[in-house]
Amino acid sequence: MPLPESPRTICILRLSALGDVCNLVPAVRAIQRRHPQASITWVIGKAEYLLLQGLEGVEFIVYDKASGVKGLLELRRSLNERCFDVLLLMQVALRASALSLAIRARTRLGFDRKRAKDFQWLVTNHHIPESANGHVLDGFLDFARMLGARDLSLRWNIPIPPEEREKAQLLVPENTPYIVLSPCSTQRTRNFRNWSAQGYAEVIRHIAQQYGIATILTGGRTSTELQYGEQISLLTPDTTVNAIGGTSLKTLLALIGGAVAVIAPDSGPMHMATAMGTPAIGLYAGSNPLRTGPYLSQQWVVNRYPHAVRTYMGTSEDKLRWGQRVRHPHVMDIIKPIDVIEKFDTLMLTVKQNQ
Incomplete structure (x- = not known):
């Protein structure tokens, strides 16, 4: 199945950590510039949500990493009626791989085989290109590239209430x-x-x-x-x-x-x-x-x-x-x-x- 050229619904799964979610925001901005019509949902950890809360154009679903199987079932119930065009599995961890099974998506994009640890390879059907010796932020931008983004200028604009x-x-x-x-x-x-x-x-x-x-x-x-x-x-x-x-x-x-x-x-x-x-x-x-x-x-x-x-x-x-x-x-x-x-x-x- 090829990657959709104009996805209407995109789900990002990245729970932690604070530095990593900061590094991921420029990829979100690049995707928004390339697909302004798409709605973006981000499954994120509790502390990380407190940092990014209010990020323009993003719907957050907060997952408590301490909730275990109960939290996974709650996530499945909350997303039961939804099927995304694309899931971006942007975290390499056993918990994330398991949690991704609660998210229905036609296209499931993950890391390349070299970086896809903790069984991520088994729960994705598309993968970003292999890249040697890159920064974490560059790896996130590769997801945006796979969705057709060409303007990869670094922008954050994380809101701060007065x-x-x-x-x-x-x-x-x-x-x-x-x-x-x-x-x-x-x-x-x-x-x-x-x-x-x-x-x-x-x-x-x-x-x-x-x-x-x-x-x-x-x-x-x-x-x-x-x-x-x-x-x-x-x-x-x-x-x-x-x-x-x-x-x-x-x-x-x-x-x-x-x-x-x-x-x-x-x-x-x-x-x-x-x-x-x-x-x-x-x-x-x-x-x-x-x-x-x-x-x-x-x-x-x-x-x-x-x-x-x-x-x-x-x-x-x-x-x-x-x-x-x-x-x-x-x-x-x-x-x-x-x-x-x-x-x-x-x-x-x-x-x-x-x-």
Whole structure:
């Protein structure tokens, strides 16, 4: 069965994570430009919906990832009368493959055989072309290409309600430029992406002393993130605002939009910064930023992934599977404060030269 030339109904299945759904939005925009008559339905996770809620031209169906079989049956019932022209299965995970069976679609487009893990190959009937060594965002754009999109310019336009902008403004020190620093990545098993509180504090002190720029700490309400906030606050000047656990995702997006830069490990705020056009200084050692780094800020990334591969795996990155992570508890120790400071200083010099 060939791909439809003018699909009227399109369903996207991508539940998580925050960074990935940010990277997917440009593909949605490209599809909307190519098929303005099509209705787009997106099956998405709860937290991810809170970030993208109100996205123009998209109907969201929220799936609770903790709901298991019950949630799958509820999704099937909610979509019982609908059959989409195209399903875009844009997540490689066993849960997503199983969940896709609750969605009726004539055309089921998934990843190429090399990337179609967790049985995705069995639940799709069309596949994007194989692509070596690409960024996650480029992989999503391949879905838009398969639907005939040619204008692949990067656009996000994620809406932020006025009240969320007002909440963000209340956190900003008066008449003071600021950076957003989100110190922690998602807590998962063997997910060694967090840098040290002491390292962050040294960078924050430098930025305050050299540029008079304040720092707003952001993050979730987990015990790890709250502890980071307390430790960094004790080690940094009065220009640090600890907002960890105190913002919604829309408020965070507004904060990022007004920031001089974002500093964070491999995590959602990196890609939220890209969406808002804010420079992102990513701290990468265990994961390859060429695959998962901030798409428009690769020049500002502290990339110690090649060093980590040599140190902890005894090989070179070209010998590894693309995107393979270095899972060692001390991998982020390779990054030193001076590495981050030098990137920030270069960014500030570049901004000054372009003014």
